[in-house]
Amino acid sequence: MLQAEEIKEYAKSLSVPAVGICNADRDEQLLSYLEKRHQNFSACSFEEKDIEKRISVCQLMPEAKSVLVCLFPYYIRAVQPENISRYAAVQDYHLVVKQYLKKIADFIQSKEPKAQCLPVCDTSSLVDRHLAWKAGLGFYGKNNVLIHPVYGSYCFVGALVLNVPLEADEPMKASCVGCGACIRSCPGQALSDNFGFDCERCVSYLTQTKVLTEEQQSILEHQRNVYGCDVCQSVCPHNQHVPDTPIREFYREPLRQLNEESIAALSNRQFKERYKNYPFSWCSKQTILKNFRRYNEEK
Ligand code: B12
Incomplete structure (x- = not known):
C-alpha cells in the first residue's frame, strides 16, 4: 500500500517544503464557517x-479518499515590486504549481498504477487554504x-485529490499572534x-x-499598486523573517514594476502574449490601465 511518508519525502526532494494530507470527507466544519461568512458578507x-461544491471533494472526484496538500512559498527578499503585489511579480503560480503536482502525481502512479490524481490550485470549487489548514500546513491569520x-503567508496552495486513502495529518496547534496589525493597516478596512x-473593500x-x-474608487486613493495588494x-x-523561496521557477524574470506607457502601447493580444507567464495575464489590459489612471489623477 502507498505510504504517505514516501510521497511527502518525494515532494520534499523536489524542494516543496511543506506537504500534508487531509481526508476527502464532506466537511461539516467548513460548512459552518461558510454559512457564518455568508450571513455577514x-x-x-x-x-x-x-456551498456543497466547496465542502465535498467527492463532487470533483466521486472516488476521492484523500487530498495531498502542498505549499509553494514565493517570497524573494531581493525582489521588491513597486506597483504590483509579490504574488503577481513572479512566474504564474498556476503554471508552476501544476508542474510540481504533475511530477508528484507521476510518482504516485509509478507506485500505484490505478491511482487517480486530480491537481487543484486556485481555480477549483474547493477552499484551498482550508485544505492546507486541515492538512496541518499552517494556521489562519486575522488577515x-x-x-x-x-x-x-507568502505561499501558494496546491493539492492533489486522490482516490487512494492516505494517513491524514492533524491541523497545526500554533496560531496567529493576534496583534491585529493587518486589521488596522488594511487600506479599505476590509478586515x-x-x-x-469584506471583499468589496479589499x-x-x-x-x-x-x-x-x-x-x-476612494479606497484606491493613494494605493500605488495596479494589481493585487500586500x-x-x-x-x-x-512575515518579517521569512526565508527566500526554495522554488527555483519563481526566480525567473521577476517583475519590478508595470509601466503605464509600455502597457498602453500594447494591443490586447500583445498584452496577453507579453505577460502570459504572470498571474495577472487573465486580467484585461484596460483594468490595469484604469488603475494607473486612478493613481495618476490623485498624484
Ligand atoms: C476569490 C479569491 C480571492 C478574492 C477574495 C479573497 C478572500 N479572502 O476570500 C481576492 C481577489 C480579494 C483575493 C485576494 C488575495 N488572494 Co486569493 N483567492 C481567491 C480564491 C480563488 C477563492 C477564495 C475563497 O473562496 N474565499 C472565500 C472563503 C470561504 O475562503 P477563505 O478566505 O479561503 O477562508 C475562509 C474560510 O475558509 C474560513 N475557514 C475555513 N477553515 C477555517 C479554519 C479556521 C481555524 C479558521 C479560523 C477559519 C477557517 O475562514 C476563512 C475566512 O472566512 C482562492 C483559491 C481557492 N479556490 O480557495 C485564492 C487564494 C485564497 N488567494 C490567494 C492569494 C495569494 C491572495 C492574495 C494574497 C493575493 C494578493 N497579494 O493580492 C490576496 C489575499 C487577500 C486576503 N487577505 O484574503 C491564495 C492564498 C494563499 C494563502 N497563503 O493564504 C489562494 C489560496 C490561492 C492559492 N491556491 O494559492 N483572493
Whole structure:
C-alpha cells in the first residue's frame, strides 16, 4: 500500500517544503464557517457560490479518499515590486504549481498504477487554504491568509485529490499572534475580528475589477499598486523573517514594476502574449490601465 511518508519525502526532494494530507470527507466544519461568512458578507464574484461544491471533494472526484496538500512559498527578499503585489511579480503560480503536482502525481502512479490524481490550485470549487489548514500546513491569520510557521503567508496552495486513502495529518496547534496589525493597516478596512472579510473593500479585489463604485474608487486613493495588494501581509509579524523561496521557477524574470506607457502601447493580444507567464495575464489590459489612471489623477 502507498505510504504517505514516501510521497511527502518525494515532494520534499523536489524542494516543496511543506506537504500534508487531509481526508476527502464532506466537511461539516467548513460548512459552518461558510454559512457564518455568508450571513455577514456577500461572496466575492470570483468565489464559487455553491456551498456543497466547496465542502465535498467527492463532487470533483466521486472516488476521492484523500487530498495531498502542498505549499509553494514565493517570497524573494531581493525582489521588491513597486506597483504590483509579490504574488503577481513572479512566474504564474498556476503554471508552476501544476508542474510540481504533475511530477508528484507521476510518482504516485509509478507506485500505484490505478491511482487517480486530480491537481487543484486556485481555480477549483474547493477552499484551498482550508485544505492546507486541515492538512496541518499552517494556521489562519486575522488577515484571512494561511500562515506557515517558517515561510509565513507568502505561499501558494496546491493539492492533489486522490482516490487512494492516505494517513491524514492533524491541523497545526500554533496560531496567529493576534496583534491585529493587518486589521488596522488594511487600506479599505476590509478586515475585521473573527476572520471577517469584506471583499468589496479589499484593494486586491478592487484592482482586479473593471467597474468600481465611488466609494471603492476612494479606497484606491493613494494605493500605488495596479494589481493585487500586500499590505495585510507585509505588516504581519509572521512575515518579517521569512526565508527566500526554495522554488527555483519563481526566480525567473521577476517583475519590478508595470509601466503605464509600455502597457498602453500594447494591443490586447500583445498584452496577453507579453505577460502570459504572470498571474495577472487573465486580467484585461484596460483594468490595469484604469488603475494607473486612478493613481495618476490623485498624484
Ligand atoms: C476569490 C479569491 C480571492 C478574492 C477574495 C479573497 C478572500 N479572502 O476570500 C481576492 C481577489 C480579494 C483575493 C485576494 C488575495 N488572494 Co486569493 N483567492 C481567491 C480564491 C480563488 C477563492 C477564495 C475563497 O473562496 N474565499 C472565500 C472563503 C470561504 O475562503 P477563505 O478566505 O479561503 O477562508 C475562509 C474560510 O475558509 C474560513 N475557514 C475555513 N477553515 C477555517 C479554519 C479556521 C481555524 C479558521 C479560523 C477559519 C477557517 O475562514 C476563512 C475566512 O472566512 C482562492 C483559491 C481557492 N479556490 O480557495 C485564492 C487564494 C485564497 N488567494 C490567494 C492569494 C495569494 C491572495 C492574495 C494574497 C493575493 C494578493 N497579494 O493580492 C490576496 C489575499 C487577500 C486576503 N487577505 O484574503 C491564495 C492564498 C494563499 C494563502 N497563503 O493564504 C489562494 C489560496 C490561492 C492559492 N491556491 O494559492 N483572493
